[in-house]
Amino acid sequence: MTDPFENLLPDTRRALHHRIATAQAQGRAPSLVGAVVRDGRTVWTGGRGAVAGREPDGDTQYRTGSITKTFTAVLVLRLRDEGLLDLADPLDKHLPATGAGEVTIAQLLAHTGGLAAETPGPWWERTPGELRRALPDVLGEEPFRHPPGRVHHYSNPGYTLLGSLVEQLRGEPWETVLRREVLEPLGMDRTTTRHQAPYADGWAVHPWADVLLPEPAQDLGLMEPAGQLWSTAADLGRWGAFLTAGDERVLAPETLAEMRTPAAAPGSDSWDAGYGLGLQLVRRDGRTLAGHTGSLPGFLATLWTSAEDRLAAVVMANVTAGPAVAAVAAELVRIVAEREPVVPAPWKPLPEADPELLALTGPWYWGPTPYTLRLAAGRSLELTPLGGAGRASRFRAEKDGTWTGLDGYHAGETLRAVRSDDGSVSHLDLGSFVFTRQPYDPAAPVPGGVDPQGWRPLP
Structure with a gap:
């Protein structure tokens, strides 16, 4: 059945075109290209200005700079x-003698390792x-600017270390691994480490006059994993689709x-910028x-994805x-997102329902606080506070009969259905929290016990 919302509405397309046209004109860019991906498919591409005498399109290569870091992080x-x-391993465990071996892999991914922002020289x-033939040339004699793990401090050399880590564990150059494990499976044949026609030349624009100065396009050597890649709007659209929904390959x-x-x-919850594992985050x-x-x-260059809106x-x-x-x-x-909000998928019943899982659903209580447990596809569970305020989480089913939290406070925590001697479910154990069928059920092993006199009025 054809999706009636597969293509963008004309008014939406015009608004997108107007936005990039304004950006190119007011920003005085020789050329500018944009693209939008929805539900894994490029639904709009637009270009302004000129590259080699022609308006750029989705197949015109530009240099992506630090978007390269997202590829290194995925590797x-x-x-x-x-x-x-x-991720908790110190770098030295896998890549010894760098002079920054105490930094963990997670800290390098998140720019919390305390390393310098730039290289010496x-x-x-x-x-x-x-000019930077070896890691000491990238790190220098004093690679740290902050104690590891204390603050977020963006570090380009940190991603050189991650690229070298990939090469060490794969036994192949970073570029070779990237091509085989990421670019080829996703069909990104226009993403390369060296420019391939058609491509845009890099320019600087004079701040006080509409004249240009060519910029050098250097090969970055060891710094490649931090910023080398060239790509197109079409290819980065494929990358955005992957970052939004994933691809098991x-x-x-x-x-x-x-x-x-x-x-x-x-x-606090008021943050408007942050960093994950290789991804910048903004609100x-x-x-x-x-x-x-x-x-x-x-x-x-910029690539943004909104998983909630299924857009990039x-x-x-x-x-x-x-x-x-x-x-x-x-x-x-x-x-x-505002002109054409996500149309939810039609509701469908589960293909099968295990009676034991169905018996787990319904109300549960953490102390006196009511929650509901719902059964979802793939034997997964969803725990939601009934009053709206509380710790909601989704849980993935594991082969051993437990569930692992996927988000919220309980991300990574284990949920277990604990059974009595007769086989019935006594309670749920969630990271040592006990959930019972009645508030503070005296028949369940509530930590600290339950007063034998039960509920009563205020004396």
């Missing part, structure tokens, strides 16, 4: 999911990679959800966006400074 998470490393983005949706979780916990227009910005001399947006320009591409990409998401 590292693949190693973790295969059991070849643990000349500006690495505008100089040949041959590359990474499971659960791992991508982990990447989107703030790694350096914000101080704009009431929604959380995950993705990454990117820049190298002559280029600006890409904006790229061939200019060193000018259009606020991060804000423009966020606005492309907003335009589509």
Whole structure:
């Protein structure tokens, strides 16, 4: 059956075109291209300006800068999911003698390792990679600016270390591993480490006159995993679709959800910017966006995804400074999300229902607080507070008959149905919290016991 909402409405398309046209004109970019992905499919692409005398399109390559870091992070998470490393491992366990071995892999992914933001020596983005032939050339004699694990401090050398980690554990160059494990499965044949025609040249625009200066396009050498890639709006749209929904050939949706979780916990619910495991996080227009910005001399790029809206947006320009591409990409998401909100999938009954699982559903009480437990697809469970305020979580079924929390306070925690001697369910154990069928059920092993006189009026 054809989806009547497969294509964007004309008014939406015009609004998207107007937004990138305004960004290109006001930002004085030689060219700018944008794209929007919905439900895994590119539904709009637009370009302004000129590349080699023609308006850019979805197949025009631009340099992506630090969007490259999202690819490196995915390669590292693949190693973790295969059991070849643990995110809590110190780097030295797998890549010894770097001078930064105490930093954990998770800290490198989240930029909380305390490493310097840039390399020592000349500006690495505008100089040949041959100047940094070994890791000591990237890190310098004093690689740390903060104690590891204390603060978020963005570090480009940190992602060089992660790229070297991938090479160490795979026994192949980072580029080779990336091509085989990520780009080929996702059909991203226009994402490369060296530019391939048609591509945009990088330019700087004079701040006080409408004239241009060409920027050098250096190969970054060891710094490749931090910012080398060239790509197109069409290919980054495929990447955005993957980051939104996952692809079992590359990474499971659960791992991508982990990447989107703030790694350096914000101080309150009012945060508007953060960082997960290789993904930047921002809050704009009431929604959380995950993705990454990117820049190298002559280029600006941004990819944002909104998992809730099933949307992704890409904006790229061939200019060193000018259009606020991060804000423009966020606005492309907003335009589509507000004008054409997600149409929910039709409700369907479960294909099967295990009577023992059905018996677990319904009201449960954590102390006096009522919750409901619902059965979902794949034997998964959803725990929700009845009053609206409380710790809601979804749980994935495990082979041993337990469930693992996927989100919220109980993420990673184990839920067990504890049975009495007669085989009936006595209570639920969730990370040592006891949930009972009645508030403080005296027949259940409530920690601390239940007063034998039971409930009573205030004396």
